[in-house]
Amino acid sequence: MKTVILGGGLTGVTLSRLLAELGDEVAVLEAAPRIGGLCRSRTEQGFTFDTGGSHIIFSRDCEVLSFMISTLEGNRNERARNTKIFYKGRYVKYPFENGLADLPKDDLFFCINEFIRTLIAVEKGELPPPENFRDWIYFTFGRGIAECYMVPYNEKIWNYPTGKMSHHWVEGRIPRPPVEDVIKSAVGIETEGYTHQAVFTYPLHGGIEALVRAIAEPVKETILVNFTVNSVKKENDGWVIGDGQREVRAGRLISTIPLQALIEVLNDVPFTVAEAVKNLRYNSVASIFIGIRGQVPPYSWVYIPDPETGLMNRISFPSNYSPEVAPEGHGAILAEITYNEGDAVSGMSDQELISHVTMSLEEMGLLDHTQVVYSGVERQEFAYVVYDLDYQKNIRIVHDYFNRIGIDLVGRFSQFEYLNMDGCIRSAMNYVGNLACR
Numbered sequence: 001m002k003t004v005i006l007g008g009g010l011t012g013v014t015l016s017r018l019l020a021e022l023g024d025e026v027a028v029l030e031a032a033p034r035i036g037g038l039c040r041s042r043t044e045q046g047f048t049f050d051t052g053g054s055h056i057i058f059s060r061d062c063e064v065l066s067f068m069i070s071t072l073e074g075n076r077n078e079r080a081r082n083t084k085i086f087y088k089g090r091y092v093k094y095p096f097e098n099g100l101a102d103l104p105k106d107d108l109f110f111c112i113n114e115f116i117r118t119l120i121a122v123e124k125g126e127l128p129p130p131e132n133f134r135d136w137i138y139f140t141f142g143r144g145i146a147e148c149y150m151v152p153y154n155e156k157i158w159n160y161p162t163g164k165m166s167h168h169w170v171e172g173r174i175p176r177p178p179v180e181d182v183i184k185s186a187v188g189i190e191t192e193g194y195t196h197q198a199v200f201t202y203p204l205h206g207g208i209e210a211l212v213r214a215i216a217e218p219v220k221e222t223i224l225v226n227f228t229v230n231s232v233k234k235e236n237d238g239w240v241i242g243d244g245q246r247e248v249r250a251g252r253l254i255s256t257i258p259l260q261a262l263i264e265v266l267n268d269v270p271f272t273v274a275e276a277v278k279n280l281r282y283n284s285v286a287s288i289f290i291g292i293r294g295q296v297p298p299y300s301w302v303y304i305p306d307p308e309t310g311l312m313n314r315i316s317f318p319s320n321y322s323p324e325v326a327p328e329g330h331g332a333i334l335a336e337i338t339y340n341e342g343d344a345v346s347g348m349s350d351q352e353l354i355s356h357v358t359m360s361l362e363e364m365g366l367l368d369h370t371q372v373v374y375s376g377v378e379r380q381e382f383a384y385v386v387y388d389l390d391y392q393k394n395i396r397i398v399h400d401y402f403n404r405i406g407i408d409l410v411g412r413f414s415q416f417e418y419l420n421m422d423g424c425i426r427s428a429m430n431y432v433g434n435l436a437c438r
């Protein structure tokens with residue numbers, strides 16, 4: 001039976017490789033001229049930037065991590081994370097709860113006092129269980145950490161009120177340190193949080209796309225690029241997939257493309273399903289690339305919770321991941337700004353974004369505009385799944401429907417889950433593992 005995979009991002013190429021290893025006949029249909037999806041990279045004037053925002057390789061999942069690392073073979077570099085949060089002009093250690101000693105004294109007291117008061121209140125059962133993400137933040141960290149960092153940062157990256165977000169997804173994703181670590185960090189004893197990411201891997205050459213290319217290498221010939229799927233029809237026991245010019249037939253159909261794109265190309269989608277997809281929220285991201293003459297600071301990346309500092313939620317320094325992504329004597333900076341269609345950022349031109357970021361970085365003391373030798377912008381419409389309060393209701397309707405009609409959904413915007421690269425590869429491995437057991 002021939003399997004057709006819609007989308008040649010990380011999930012699509014991983015599925016193709018794993019299915020081919022089982023001996024299946026596979027075809028991957030990718031709209032863009034190159035594979036990679038959110039994990040594409042571009043090289044210009046000696047600078048390599050990840051076009052879907054800065055990526056690093058890390059995972060708690062040992063099997064997936066060793067798959068990624070062994071696939072890269074020698075093309076990899078390991079670095080210790082040196083990440084900060086820019087707070088009132090200071091560089092506070094990340095995660096915030098592990099960097100409390102870096103705060104001004106009043107804020108340090110506010111954070112630790114509220115943390116302990118909340119802890120006691122929770123122990124005594126005086127606080128109701130959280131009903132949304134904002135409640136969860138206050139319930140878990142107390143008012144100080146919530147108001148100094150967690151709420152402003154999250155509202156910036158999600159571009160959505162935390163009080164309107166669900167909290168079902170946070171376990172394991174948002175660092176939640178032991179109490180002793182928070183107290184130690186407040187008195188200035190070094191602690192490390194989010195430890196499975198404390199050391200990370202990055203390709204030496206080619207940016208994060210090198211990982212997707214390495215995974216795709218044995219199955220290159222299964223991938224058809226420049227194939228924008230615009231029709232998917234049921235035919236007897238299989239499917240016919242078209243791009244307006246060509247048709248490909250499949251016995252099994254797996255989609256890794258965004259649900260919003262898939263629903264568009266199907267006929268007779270029930271109204272409730274179309275509405276549920278329409279109501280799923282997501283964010284777009286603009287990646288702003290700045291290449292400079294001279295050195296960047298020694299940080300891996302810096303979170304920027306305060307809207308006054310700039311529109312960016314994060315700036316990364318890819319030349320600290322690999323020495324090969326910038327020409328000698330130069331440094332690379334990547335700023336990420338999330339936005340939604342119709343908001344102020346979505347209306348900004350590339351030049352306006354570059355000027356905004358350059359000015360903000362100058363004000364942070366990170367560069368002088370005369371150092372800038374390269375700049376560029378890329379936008380990704382589908383960047384982050386936003387878990388609003390109706391998410392679980394809507395996604396159930398959508399998944400039930402695709403289950404019923406027999407299209408399998410794997411990947412970040414197909415499952416419509418906040419999956420990192422490791423989560424995508426795990427989903428692909430589980431999918432193929434289940435097929436092999438049938």
Ligand SMILES: Cc1cc2nc3c(=O)[nH]c(=O)nc-3n(C[C@H](O)[C@H](O)[C@H](O)COP(=O)(O)OP(=O)(O)OC[C@H]3O[C@@H](n4cnc5c(N)ncnc54)[C@H](O)[C@@H]3O)c2cc1C
Nearest residue numbers: 007009010011031037038053055056229411412419420421
């Ligand atoms: C800013 C940012 C930073 C991130 N950083 C990290 C990180 O540091 N570490 C980490 O592990 N993960 C990170 N991620 C997550 C990671 O990028 C994703 O988990 C992963 O790339 C998702 O892969 P995918 O194949 O499921 O989806 P996608 O990459 O979205 O691939 C879908 C593919 O489908 C194609 N497509 C769409 N419509 C059609 C159509 N009609 N016909 C044919 N093809 C179509 C698209 O062109 C695309 O290639 C980050 C994500 C973002 C947004």
